[in-house]
Ligand SMILES: NC(=O)c1ccc[n+]([C@@H]2O[C@H](COP(=O)([O-])OP(=O)(O)OC[C@H]3O[C@@H](n4cnc5c(N)ncnc54)[C@H](O)[C@@H]3O)[C@@H](O)[C@H]2O)c1
């Protein structure tokens with residue numbers, strides 16, 4: 001793809017900062033907008049222009065002020081458990097905010113949109129691996145808010161000629177190019193387990209040991225964030241006006257929470273204390289992706305599907321945070 005100008009929402013967050021790094025490496029011009037609600041200003045990659053603000057408040061002015069070739073929309077509230085407790089944060093922060101962005105995209109005539117959708121749109125699947133034709137029955141308000149946005153995007157694509165793509169990520173992990181998981185408050189399994197290895201936390205809580213899985217803990221499909229970033233570049237290249245493409249992205253293999261903890265022990269060479277805890281509200285038992293559609297239609301070719309490689313890259317990044325993590329936990 002020749003050099004283009006892109007607006008990245010949520011580029012101070014985990015996935016957005018890695019994708020921005022990859023886009024800059026490929027010579028594109030990137031403007032990041034982020035309100036730092038869960039991200040960090042220092043995570044915005046050098047070389048990107050940074051606008052601090054709420055997407056809903058600034059999108060219209062940004063997109064109408066100068067020509068953009070596309071928007072990559074990562075900015076969202078995205079915690080399953082929190083969404084059960086505070087659904088208002090998800091309907092407002094995800095749906096209302098994205099509707100404002102879609103209007104800014106329409107009014108400015110911005111031609112392309114790539115949206116961070118999620119495996120959580122499917123809910124508890126009837127069978128795995130999950131294809132894009134599986135029923136969408138979200139088990140939490142987070143997944144429901146993302147599914148509502150997918151529907152809104154479809155209608156904008158069909159009515160207004162937008163070239164739109166929703167990428168339904170499974171569980172993203174790993175690090176790339178000095179960018180990784182470094183949220184204000186961390187709740188994700190792999191970074192938390194690695195913080196135990198680093199001595200920043202005492203133990204990891206295992207949420208649910210009575211799931212109908214091989215060891216009783218929940219199964220997830222972990223995808224390397226660099227493979228995910230590559231899929232975004234392909235989505236920008238391959239999208240067509242008036243069409244909304246929806247693609248699952250995962251490694252195609254499921255790992256239980258206990259298997260992830262074992263992988264972290266293997267990679268770090270350190271023991272990790274785990275404590276059994278009740279199930280977390282809103283969690284499904286098992287999510288495993290079929291990414292066949294992304295492979296055949298986008299030409300996606302994931303290179304880093306091995307769990308130990310994913311954990312190893314995350315571990316290198318976690319160690320690089322070192323004292324900053326200890327300070328944040330004091
Ligand atoms: N991490 C995963 O495993 C995963 C899986 C599936 C989908 N997703 C989706 O990918 C996207 C990125 O996830 P992440 O893990 O990088 O999350 P993150 O919390 O690290 O990053 C989200 C970023 O968006 C910003 N943001 C949120 N609301 C905003 C608003 N209204 N205006 C401006 N900025 C705003 C936050 O400050 C943060 O920097 C999200 O849309 C999420 O739903 C993530």
Ligand SMILES: O=c1ccn([C@@H]2O[C@H](COP(=O)(O)OP(=O)(O)O[C@H]3O[C@H](CO)[C@@H](O)[C@H](O)[C@H]3O)[C@@H](O)[C@H]2O)c(=O)[nH]1
Nearest residue numbers: 078080118119120170171187188189205206207218257280
């Ligand atoms: O301290 C912890 C944290 C998590 N888990 C479990 O580990 C698994 C993975 O949890 P987490 O890393 O929090 O990710 P998910 O809740 O599966 O959600 C991620 O993956 C989804 C796609 O599958 C995305 O939509 C979400 O945005 C993203 O946060 C789940 O079974 C959790 O219950 C624990 O047992 N202990």
